[in-house]
Amino acid sequence: MKLKVHQKNWLLSFHITSASLWFGTAFCSLALAVYYQNWANGNELYAINAARNLMGEFIIVPSAVSSLVSGLLLCNFTVWGFFKHYWVMAKQILTMMLIVIGSVWLGPLTKQATSISAIERLQVLQNPTYVSIRDAVIVVGAIQTLVLVIIIIISVLKPWGRRKTSP
Template sequence: MPKLNVKQKNWLLSVHVASGSIWFGTALSMIAIAWKNTHTTNGDELYAINAALKLLDDFVIIPSANLSLLTGGLLCWLTIWGFFKHYWVIVKWIATVILISTGTVWLGPWLNAATSISDIERSQALSNPLYTFDIKGVLIGGAIQTSCVLAIIGISVLKPWGRRIVKAPEESTSSSS
């Protein structure tokens, strides 16, 4: 497969940086909104905040996280960076896949459940232990995820670990008689 030229690589890198930035900015905004949710006593406001969080998750976080993963994969495949040549690329891959997986397995379902509960119960959701667990999970898990995305951005900029040293297989020096 031919590698990208400089202009193509820069465009792809721009989309990659933009998608990661959108993911981070939206996640940070969701934490601020979720924090506001901890002080809400009005049932309609409680549901509206949860519905807004769900909207941001479904239509901004999920697409931007997946686009970041896709463009990162294309950058590895179509440039000299490769998938396994640099430790910082490996760490970013592992961290991104873990973040998307945990968001899919835990954070998304917790947010969906909290939104459903607040839709049905309104202000009584605040005394529902399942709602309390779910919304705390969204707030704490979201803060952890946002910190991890910020760390990934830092790794992208700093590239703290260098190139992997791959030892070439030793050639046997057997002589034929």
């Protein structure tokens, strides 16, 4: 069963909205992490960590999952298919990698940074565990945001075309 044009457009709109929320929130979280590294107030430091953690839990995770699910539905119910086009396959692989890395590694590290800063406040900047977590989260967050930009570019340009032998 293939979707009618207006059904596909609604699903595509939902997919683009989900991906936009994911990218925008990831970018904002990264900007907060990079910009706010030197503090005079421990409460502000904790608040930024808590805000980044909430952004991850309540915006990034749901928008990433809804982007993945809506993308899979688009593959299933449109002419694009799952394996007909290289660009679709690349987006699927990159999206799943981002979700796994974010869920298994980046999200838990952000929670850990928030927990440590909740207890230690401004003294956390002297804690080598916190500093290494903060630095890792910034680097991986930057890579994830860059990969999201690459996924957006792939979506627009649709490079590599159709596979010669597609299932």
